[in-house]
Amino acid sequence: MTNTPIFPQPSGGCQGCRQKGEADMAFSFAFQPIVDVRDQSTFAHEALVRGVQGEGALSVLEQVDDQNRYRFDQLCRVRAIxxxxxxxxxxxxxxxFLPNAVYRPDMCIRSTLEAARAHAFPLDRLIFEAVEGEHVESNKHLMNILREYREFGFKTAIDDFGAGYSGLNLLADFQPDLIKLDMALIRDIHRDRVRQAIVRGVVGMCAELGVEVIAEGIEHPEERDFLADCGIYLMQGFWFAKPAFEAMAQIPVEAWQPI
Structure with missing residues (x-):
């Protein structure tokens, strides 16, 4: 796709989009790199919500309820961009993003498009992934959101693949651009034959479906090297860099060095 921003204009609106909610919630972001170990480059940065002084995400997320969920989701997109x-x-x-905060994806995307336009941020450089731990009552609703986002030119990702709702049934119905393997599958994988077999199977399946795999939660070079040997080249975790508050994290040279 071209790097030139394209900003389609959804028409109309829904009740959620017209709700202004209460005063804007106070929060900011930290950014953690997703690296490509093939050329030691940074593929992307994930925006992770933080308090205004860098407090953990829980300090912000515990303020989110049914009354302000939509407003919070919209603010997250705008402030991240x-x-x-x-x-x-x-x-x-x-x-x-919070799937349960999206009423109609084609209409609730307005603030994202406006933020991208205001900051000249190309739409084809945005990835939307369902937030960790967000319970989704209907996979159909999530699939509709992801399909609409893809039509707008965004990349789509299924987070925490292998845990909760992010399983094979969802992948069978919708093939995103990316899946992020759940950290529970990654931890100490170089010592766990069962997890190794599962991850190899997922890699082979995704290769056939044209889905890229990201391994998150990398904390040891042995995990990095095993996953690279499996054909996973996009990685994220403390081994490369911790999230940097309101900054782009620097990846140390040691992160790439062999054991």
Whole structure:
């Protein structure tokens, strides 16, 4: 796709889109890189919600309820894009979204399009992934959201694949651009034959479906090397860099060095 921003205009609106909600919630973002070990480059940065002083995500998320869920989801998109643009991010930006906060994807995307236009952020550099731990009552609803987002030119991702709702049934009905393997599958995988077999199976399946795999939660070089040997080249985790508050994290040279 071209790097020139394209900003389609959804028409109309829904009740959720017209709700202004209460005063804007106070929060900011930290950014964690997703690296490509093939050329030691940064593929994307994931925007992770934080308090205004860098407090953990829980300090913000515990304020979200049924009354302000939509407003919070919309603010997350706008602030993630504006902050990334101010920091000069040039790769992909991965934004978590709350599926239960989306009423009609084609109409509730308006604030995202406006933020991208205001900050000259290309739509084809945005990745939307369902937020970790968000319970979705209907896979059909989530699939409809992901399909609509793809039509707008966004990349789509299934987070925490292998846990909760993010399983094989969802993948059978919709093939996103990316899946992110659940950290529970990654931990100490170089010592666990069962997890190794599962991950190899997922990699082979995704290769056949044309879906890229991201391994998150990398904390040890042995995990990095085993996953690379399996054909997973996109990785994220403390081994490469911790999330940097309102900044682009620097990846140390040691992160690439062999054991």
């Amino acid at each position: 504006s902050t990334a643009a101010q920091l000069g991010l040039t790769g992909f930006l991965s934004i978590n």
